[in-house]
Amino acid sequence: MSVQYQPDRSLSVLRTGTIGGFEAGRLAYGCWRFAGSSVAEATAKVEAALQIGATMLDTAAIYGFGQQGFGGAEAVLGEVYAAHKGLRERTILVTKAGIHPPVPYDSRASNLIESCEGSLARLRSDTIDVFLIHRPDLLASFDEVAAALAQLRRDGKIREAGVSNFSHTQLRALQAKLDFPLVATQPEFSPLAIDPLEDGTLDVAQEFGLATMAWSPLGGGRLTAAHQPEAGTQEARVLSVLDAIATREGVDVDHVALAWVLAHPANVFALIGTQNVDRIRASARAFDVKLSRQDWYDVLVAARGVSMP
Numbered sequence: 001m002s003v004q005y006q007p008d009r010s011l012s013v014l015r016t017g018t019i020g021g022f023e024a025g026r027l028a029y030g031c032w033r034f035a036g037s038s039v040a041e042a043t044a045k046v047e048a049a050l051q052i053g054a055t056m057l058d059t060a061a062i063y064g065f066g067q068q069g070f071g072g073a074e075a076v077l078g079e080v081y082a083a084h085k086g087l088r089e090r091t092i093l094v095t096k097a098g099i100h101p102p103v104p105y106d107s108r109a110s111n112l113i114e115s116c117e118g119s120l121a122r123l124r125s126d127t128i129d130v131f132l133i134h135r136p137d138l139l140a141s142f143d144e145v146a147a148a149l150a151q152l153r154r155d156g157k158i159r160e161a162g163v164s165n166f167s168h169t170q171l172r173a174l175q176a177k178l179d180f181p182l183v184a185t186q187p188e189f190s191p192l193a194i195d196p197l198e199d200g201t202l203d204v205a206q207e208f209g210l211a212t213m214a215w216s217p218l219g220g221g222r223l224t225a226a227h228q229p230e231a232g233t234q235e236a237r238v239l240s241v242l243d244a245i246a247t248r249e250g251v252d253v254d255h256v257a258l259a260w261v262l263a264h265p266a267n268v269f270a271l272i273g274t275q276n277v278d279r280i281r282a283s284a285r286a287f288d289v290k291l292s293r294q295d296w297y298d299v300l301v302a303a304r305g306v307s308m309p
């Protein structure tokens with residue numbers, strides 16, 4: 001039987017995917033920049049996110065540090081939940097533990113458990129749907145981290161567990177100590193942060209069937225029409241390619257950047273971080289973008305600054 005070459009097809013971007021036992025929108029709402037919002041403002045953002053199917057809300061115990069203080073972003077979200085009966089059940093709640101300034105990282109079991117309990121109180125929730133270790137603590141053994149996750153899961157304080165900013169070897173080492181599967185990895189991933197494509201992060205996500213939660217998919221605002229990059233930089237190259245695609249597709253560059261991230265086969269969810277309600281809603285235009293393989297590689301080549309080998 002002859003194998004026929006498949007012509008170039010638009011890379012399809014599905015609106016939902018699975019993360020452990022949960023079905024969630026592929027656009028998720030990141031609450032890092034949330035601290036400082038009033039409850040009314042935060043409610044409007046969460047409602048806008050839900051309107052576009054962004055049912056997964058990502059926060060962390062540390063968010064708010066330096067503004068309202070440690071736990072500030074979780075506390076705002078907790079007030080939103082408390083003020084809107086039934087809202088908590090409509091969302092998939094992700095939070096993270098293990099960063100406690102001034103010590104950079106602390107994933108001792110006691111700290112992870114205490115941190116989770118603090119998050120539950122601030123978030124006015126009985127359980128965390130997906131609990132992530134925020135960054136690898138080089139001084140915490142994988143045995144100890146695994147024991148803490150197992151205990152939290154046994155106690156019903158978390159439903160699923162995952163990691164953020166872990167290398168693929170660190171993820172594997174932790175998984176080897178657990179008798180249940182991790183469900184998520186959360187790396188920085190965007191056309192300006194392409195290491196996960198080659199450092200094993202997205203490979204191990206596929207191997208273990210994880211969700212890949214891409215943080216700062218717009219490079220923290222650098223992949224938007226508002227950003228003026230310096231000529232000749234990676235940002236300038238990438239924005240130029242995104243802009244050409246955006247013009248053709250009738251969308252904005254940020255929507256193309258989101259579509260690019262979502263098009264990778266590692267079960268990617270993009271954590272959008274805008275605090276602007278209109279921009280939250282407009283993010284759904286990412287699903288309208290029809291990227292070809294050529295488009296996708298054009299963006300990657302622009303990011304690399306050299307052709308593919």
Ligand SMILES: NC(=O)c1ccc[n+]([C@@H]2O[C@H](COP(=O)([O-])OP(=O)(O)OC[C@H]3O[C@@H](n4cnc5c(N)ncnc54)[C@H](OP(=O)(O)O)[C@@H]3O)[C@@H](O)[C@H]2O)c1
Nearest residue numbers: 030031032215216217218219220221224226271273274275
């Ligand atoms: N695990 C980790 O270590 C880690 C680290 C960082 C972030 N995260 C997660 O990832 C989430 C998203 O990160 P992020 O906020 O950096 O995401 P992002 O979506 O890459 O960047 C958001 C920033 O871009 C700006 N922006 C978005 N669209 C724009 C537009 N069309 N024009 C002008 N500016 C625009 C936003 O400003 P406006 O608000 O004014 O729109 C905001 O400052 C966080 O909330 C957090 O949940 C995780």
